[in-house]
Structure formats: C-alpha cells, structure tokens
Amino acid sequence: MTLTPAFLDELRARTSLSTLIGRTIKVQKAGREYKACCPFHNEKTPSFTINDEKGFYHCFGCGAHGDAIRWMTDQRGLPFMEAVRELAQAAGLDVPAPDPRAAHRAEQAKGLHDVMAAAQSFFEDQLGGIDGGDARQYLIQRGIGDATRRAFGFGYSPDSRGKLKTALRDFGEPMLVETGLLIDPDGAEADGEKARKRESYDRFRGRLMLPIRDIRGRIIAFGGRILGAGEPKYLNSPDTPLFDKGRTLYNIDRASPASRHSGRVLVVEGYMDVIALAQAGFGEAVAPLGTALTEHQIERLWKMAQVPILCFDGDAAGQKAAVRAAMRALPLLRPGYSLAFATLPAGQDPDDLVRASGPAAFEAVLDRAEPLVDRLWNHECAAAPLDTPEQRAALKQRLSAITDSIGHGDVRAHYVHMFRERYDALFFARPGFAAQPRQSQGGGARAGWQRDRRGNWKAPLPPATGDARAIGATGLEARLLRAVVASLLRHPDQIAVHREALSALKVADPALAQLLAAMISASFRKETVETIALLTIWGQGDLYNMAKGMLRADTFTFTPHRKEADAGRARRDLDEAIRVMAQGPELEAALAEATRRASEELSEETFAEQQRVRQLKAEHDRRLAELVQSEDII
Incomplete structure (x- = not known):
C-alpha cells in the first residue's frame, strides 16, 4: 500500500x-x-x-x-x-484502501485469527481440566508460577485425534487445516497416515501448548512440548497465511515494549528460556522458532535495539548457532547496528542459570557480552592451528572472506582495519610498537600505508596512546579545527560520515569540545542532515549562539554547487584535515617515547626509530601548514 x-x-x-x-x-x-x-x-x-x-x-x-x-x-x-x-x-480518517486482492486477504486473515483465538481458549480449558493434570505438574516442576502461566497463555492439547476438531467444527475443516490446527491426510505432510481412514485429525496431541503471537498480540501459531518420551520434543505450527516462522520471533509482542525501557533485546534459543527469563525479570527476551536466526528476524531485532544480545546455550551446538547468526548478519551490517554475544557457562542454558544462580548471575553474563567483531576474530583464531606460515595465511583468507561479506562500505573498511591490526599484532608486532611495513623494491600497496593526494606513499602512524595531548593547543591546529567544525555545521550530513574519527578527538577548547560533542550526538537523528534542523534542536542557548558564530568562520570550500571534480577534492581535503588533526597529538607522544628510549639505551634500532618518528612528525607539521595556508580554506 x-x-x-x-x-x-x-x-x-x-x-x-x-x-x-x-x-x-x-x-x-x-x-x-x-x-x-x-x-x-x-x-x-x-x-x-x-x-x-x-x-x-x-x-x-x-x-x-x-x-x-x-x-x-x-x-x-x-x-x-x-x-x-x-x-x-x-x-476519524480512512486509510486508503488496498487493492481488492489485498482486501480479500485481510478479510480471510481476520477469520483465521478468530480460529486461532478459539483454539487458544480450548487449550486453556483443557489445561485446567482432568486431562491437563500431567501438564500442570510439569509446570510446577519447571518452577512456572500461575501469573507466568496466565501471562504466556499456557494450555494443553489432549491426546486425541479429534477433540479440537470437534470443539471448533463450526469454523469448518478447511479453515482449521489452513491454520495448521488439523492435518489433512491427503496433504504431503501426512504420508504415514494414508493407510488410515482419510479424515483430517488434530495436529497437536498430548502436548503442553504455547500460543505464538505477532507484534500486535494476535495468536498466529502454536508451539507444543511433548510430555514424557517421544519425538519431536517441540512441535510448531506449519507456515500458514498467518505464520511465517522465518519472520516471527516468539514473545515479540511482550518483548518489544519491554526493550524500550531496558534499552536492549535478548535472543535465546527456546520458549522455556524466554519464559524463565521473563519470570526472573528479563521481559525483553525473544526466541527464533526452531530455525537459525534469519535475515528478517535480525532486521526485526534491530527495530527494537541497535545491538541485540544473542545468548544461546553454552554447549557446542549453541555456540555454532551463534556463529551462524553472526555470519548471516554480515551482509546486513550498517553504521550503529550490530550483534553482541553472551556466553553461558558450559552445559547451561538461560533457564538453568537463573534457576540455579538467580537473575544476578545472568546479568553478569550479559555484562560480559562480546561485540560481533570479537566473536568473529576469536572463532576464526580457534578454528585451526596457527603454527605454520600456511596456517596463518589461511587465517588471513578466512578473515578476508568475512570482510568481503559485509555489504556496507564504511563498516567493511573498519572491519578490514581492525582485523589487520589484530593480525599484525599477533604475528608481526615487536615490543613497544606494532610492526611497520617496509617498502619493497617494486613499490605498490603496503598494509597500513596510504597515498596522499599527490600520489606519494605515507608510512603508517604509531598506535594511539592514552596520554596524547588535546587538539588545538597550537595556532595552526586551532584554526584548522575551527575550519573543519564550521564546514561540518554547513553540511551536517557529513558529521555521520566522520563520526568515529571526530568522536576520538580530544579538543583543548572546552566550548568547542562541547559543540563538537553535540554535533556528533545530533548526527544520529535523520532530521539533522540540514543546518536549520541542527540549530532548531539546540534552541536559543549557548550551543546555538556558538554555532551561528562558527558559520561565519573560515571553512573549507566543501560546497555541493561546485563542479563534481572540485567537490570530490574538497571531500578528500576534509577527510585529510580530520586525519591530520587526530595524528598530531599521537605523533608527539610517539616521538617523546622514542626519544626516551634512545636516551636510556642508545642503539642503532632505537636511534633509527627516533629518526623515523621525527620524520613522520615533520611531514605532519608540513601538511598541517599546507592545509591551513592553502586555498582550501577561504
């Protein structure tokens, strides 16, 4: 529509x-x-x-x-x-009507919802009756209280081929078959029953029943757990006009509002895990329905929280399921949206943990959740030995396959960078500094090296340190920083592009630091891609006044009305300006450290390292002066 x-x-x-x-x-x-x-x-x-x-x-x-x-x-x-x-x-408005076929489907779905609601009432009545004694005893053994039983709508399907069919006969067999409540012996799924009398019969027999609801709380399917021995242990409704198991998450109707208050959503493996967690105070848990987590379910989770926490069982099967979900998410990743992984103690599922150790133990597991990048790195490192050059090269290939699967260019670039840093640190690092790539005689691209706009190769910079000074302490840096901020204020859509690099900057001027932080925070809103929207959010306070003043300051010639080639150059200059600002404090800290080492233990190695960093610092200062004094700032 x-x-x-x-x-x-x-x-x-x-x-x-x-x-x-x-x-x-x-x-x-x-x-x-x-x-x-x-x-x-x-x-x-x-x-x-x-x-x-x-x-x-x-x-x-x-x-x-x-x-x-x-x-x-x-x-x-x-x-x-x-x-x-x-x-x-x-x-009092009428929503534009869909086409007739869609209207027919909507009317048909309404009738099917009525069937499912009637089935739920039947199952609940059976749980409270004589036939439901074993099911009630099972709930007591699992520690499920009456309030939880009512909240989740537990029921019982009697061990009979026709009780439900008889109770719901007014709806007619075709609708009961279409909702998956009856099995049609002429259908492909019932080959083993064809020798019997060719009549439809109840799908769920002798099982503890749980309704599966959509986001609006309407029953669209059922799940049944067998009581005692038998297979399958859990049985779900088949796909129907109401139910697509690959697009549905169990408990989505209750977890969605709960996640708004908790700020997170938890993904566990089964019904009982969800129910046990809800009873323990974790109402934001959902579960896939007997399948691996699908792309549609991941997208649904991201509507609830940007980084859902997957908390699968601690056994090998559960951890494999977590990795499968991680791999399936790779093509879907985008800025801000990812997955995290909580690892349970070996042999325990969430239900076991909260029953044995209480909610605090489960909360502690969630606090230790791994980001997606860590889970992928650790999984690939543990997948095979890493003793020989060939084995290490195979790891590099596996990591490359992962990054190649990522659809979003910026996210993929950061994964490539982080994997390269970890790979180099694992196999090539020497004490104090990460190994630096050496220029080969044939030239060409080298890991970590970059070309400047003149085409010259630039050596990688030392790693970041915690004691780097704030940016803007010198006159050139201060002018360049104000020019960049003014340019970003003119074009707020570029803030999100550089958000990660801007967030890492330590700014000496407190007022400018506050303005930059507010810009970064606002960039998460779709409404702030225009300057006027950005200023509107800040109102008439200090941030507004400072931003208005900055808009009259010097700025890069980063304007959309310029020729395409010039606009591309302006973007590259803005990228380089932010990079140069971030590198200045790090280079000073690295030079101080190299000088200290050379003074304590002078050797060819320490002297060469000091000279190398000194050259990088001189090159940085030259480029800083070029950016500030060139025609790129007007």
Missing part, C-alpha cells in the same frame, strides 16, 4: 501529540510546550519536550526524536502500517 505525503501530513495534523503521549507517560504543560521524563531512558529531571504546534517530540538527554507515527513505532513497537491505522482510526 502506498500512502501519499498529503495523507500522512493530514494524519499528523489531526493527532494531538501531547494527548497521544500522555496516555502512556505523565506530561506537564511548560509554556507553549509539554515536558515529561523521557520514556526511552531513565531520568529524574524531565528533558523530554513535546511540541504540538510543530508536531514532534525531542529528548535533550538521549536524543530521541520523532512525530506521532514514530512514537507508535518506537515506543509501542508497532509496524508502520499498524501505527498509521491506529492513529487514523482515532483521528
């Missing part, structure tokens, strides 16, 4: 944002706006502002920003179209 901008604008205009948000949190009138404690992060002093006139909310604490539709998707966890429908109904 395509919604026109005019319809969406009308929908926003008819929605009172303060009233909508006030249904969930307490809001207070503050002049022409409303204020509240932000629902997206924990705070005691209100920093969450609602502007009905402009139709947006903004948190000055965590940066949350959006309109009525964004509130419904981010805070309520609804899909976009569901959010639009709910707002339109409240505003």
Whole structure:
C-alpha cells in the first residue's frame, strides 16, 4: 500500500501529540510546550519536550526524536502500517484502501485469527481440566508460577485425534487445516497416515501448548512440548497465511515494549528460556522458532535495539548457532547496528542459570557480552592451528572472506582495519610498537600505508596512546579545527560520515569540545542532515549562539554547487584535515617515547626509530601548514 505525503501530513495534523503521549507517560504543560521524563531512558529531571504546534517530540538527554507515527513505532513497537491505522482510526480518517486482492486477504486473515483465538481458549480449558493434570505438574516442576502461566497463555492439547476438531467444527475443516490446527491426510505432510481412514485429525496431541503471537498480540501459531518420551520434543505450527516462522520471533509482542525501557533485546534459543527469563525479570527476551536466526528476524531485532544480545546455550551446538547468526548478519551490517554475544557457562542454558544462580548471575553474563567483531576474530583464531606460515595465511583468507561479506562500505573498511591490526599484532608486532611495513623494491600497496593526494606513499602512524595531548593547543591546529567544525555545521550530513574519527578527538577548547560533542550526538537523528534542523534542536542557548558564530568562520570550500571534480577534492581535503588533526597529538607522544628510549639505551634500532618518528612528525607539521595556508580554506 502506498500512502501519499498529503495523507500522512493530514494524519499528523489531526493527532494531538501531547494527548497521544500522555496516555502512556505523565506530561506537564511548560509554556507553549509539554515536558515529561523521557520514556526511552531513565531520568529524574524531565528533558523530554513535546511540541504540538510543530508536531514532534525531542529528548535533550538521549536524543530521541520523532512525530506521532514514530512514537507508535518506537515506543509501542508497532509496524508502520499498524501505527498509521491506529492513529487514523482515532483521528476519524480512512486509510486508503488496498487493492481488492489485498482486501480479500485481510478479510480471510481476520477469520483465521478468530480460529486461532478459539483454539487458544480450548487449550486453556483443557489445561485446567482432568486431562491437563500431567501438564500442570510439569509446570510446577519447571518452577512456572500461575501469573507466568496466565501471562504466556499456557494450555494443553489432549491426546486425541479429534477433540479440537470437534470443539471448533463450526469454523469448518478447511479453515482449521489452513491454520495448521488439523492435518489433512491427503496433504504431503501426512504420508504415514494414508493407510488410515482419510479424515483430517488434530495436529497437536498430548502436548503442553504455547500460543505464538505477532507484534500486535494476535495468536498466529502454536508451539507444543511433548510430555514424557517421544519425538519431536517441540512441535510448531506449519507456515500458514498467518505464520511465517522465518519472520516471527516468539514473545515479540511482550518483548518489544519491554526493550524500550531496558534499552536492549535478548535472543535465546527456546520458549522455556524466554519464559524463565521473563519470570526472573528479563521481559525483553525473544526466541527464533526452531530455525537459525534469519535475515528478517535480525532486521526485526534491530527495530527494537541497535545491538541485540544473542545468548544461546553454552554447549557446542549453541555456540555454532551463534556463529551462524553472526555470519548471516554480515551482509546486513550498517553504521550503529550490530550483534553482541553472551556466553553461558558450559552445559547451561538461560533457564538453568537463573534457576540455579538467580537473575544476578545472568546479568553478569550479559555484562560480559562480546561485540560481533570479537566473536568473529576469536572463532576464526580457534578454528585451526596457527603454527605454520600456511596456517596463518589461511587465517588471513578466512578473515578476508568475512570482510568481503559485509555489504556496507564504511563498516567493511573498519572491519578490514581492525582485523589487520589484530593480525599484525599477533604475528608481526615487536615490543613497544606494532610492526611497520617496509617498502619493497617494486613499490605498490603496503598494509597500513596510504597515498596522499599527490600520489606519494605515507608510512603508517604509531598506535594511539592514552596520554596524547588535546587538539588545538597550537595556532595552526586551532584554526584548522575551527575550519573543519564550521564546514561540518554547513553540511551536517557529513558529521555521520566522520563520526568515529571526530568522536576520538580530544579538543583543548572546552566550548568547542562541547559543540563538537553535540554535533556528533545530533548526527544520529535523520532530521539533522540540514543546518536549520541542527540549530532548531539546540534552541536559543549557548550551543546555538556558538554555532551561528562558527558559520561565519573560515571553512573549507566543501560546497555541493561546485563542479563534481572540485567537490570530490574538497571531500578528500576534509577527510585529510580530520586525519591530520587526530595524528598530531599521537605523533608527539610517539616521538617523546622514542626519544626516551634512545636516551636510556642508545642503539642503532632505537636511534633509527627516533629518526623515523621525527620524520613522520615533520611531514605532519608540513601538511598541517599546507592545509591551513592553502586555498582550501577561504
């Protein structure tokens, strides 16, 4: 369905944002706006502002920003179209009708939802009846209390081929078969039953039943656990018009709002892990449904949290599943969105851990979660011996295969860089400094070396140190820094491009450091790709006044109306200016360290190292002067 901008604008205009948000949190009138404690992060002093006139909310604490539709998707966890429908109904607007075929499918789905709701009532009644005694005893043994049982909708399917079929006969067999509640003996999935009387029969028999819900809380499928011996241990509904197991996550309806408050989402392997964690206070857990984590499920997780934590079982199978998920995520990675991996004690799953050691033990496991890059590096290093040159070369090939799978260019470049640093440190590093590549007689590209804009090769710089001085201590650096900041203010869309490098800068001027930090924080919002939007977020305070002053300062000729070739050169100069600023303090620290070593133990090696770093420092100073004095700054 395509919604026109005019319809969406009308929908926003008819929605009172303060009233909508006030249904969930307490809001207070503050002049022409409303204020509240932000629902997206924990705070005691209100920093969450609602502007009905402009139709947006903004948190000055965590940066949350959006309109009525964004509130419904981010805070309520609804899909976009569901959010639009709910707002339109409240505003008295009719959502543009889909084509007739889509309308027919929607009407059909409504009837199937009614079937699933009736089946859930039947299963719940059976759990409370005579036949459900063993199932109730199993819940007691697993430590599942009555409140948890009701919250998750536990039920029981009697060990009968036709009780459910009889109870739901008013819906008709075709609908019961289409929802997966009955098995059709003429279907491909029931070959073993063809010798029997050719009648449909109940799919779930003698099992503890759990409803599987969509994001809106509607039942779309069931999962059943066998009581006692038998296979399969868990049985899920087949794919139906309502249910696609590769796109669905168990407990998504409850975990989505919980994740908004906790700021994270946990992925575990099975139903009982999710339920045990919820009972222990971790309501933001979900689980895939009997399959490896799919691309669709990863994208769904990223709508809840930018870095979901995968917490699979501590056995070999669980860890293999974690690595499969990591590999599947590689083509999907983009700035800010990744995965983390929590490793459980060997032989334990989340249910075992919280029952044996309590919630604090599980929280400690989550605190030690590994970033995706660490999990991939550690897995490949442990995959085979690394004793011979051939084995080490094989590791390099495996790492290259990983980086080649990453779709986003910037993310891929950082993975290549981090893997190269770790590989060199593991096999080539010498005490004090990482090994530097030597120029071969034939020239060409060398690991870590870069060409300047004249085409000359530049040696790599020493690693960063913790005691590097702040940037802007010299006149040239200060002028260059202000020019870069002014240029970024003119073109805020470039802040995100250089966000990582800018975040690492230590700025000597406190006011300029505050402005740069605010720019980096704002760059995470889509609304800040234009200067006016950036200034609007800051209001009329000190940051606003300083930014206005900076816009009148010297700046790079980085303007979109220039010829394409000149614009490309300006981008390269901006890249190099940020790189030069970051390298200055590091080079000074490296030169001081090299000089100290040479004075304590003068040798050909220490003297050569001092001269090498001194040359790099001189080259840096020359380039700094060129950037400041050239025509690149106007």
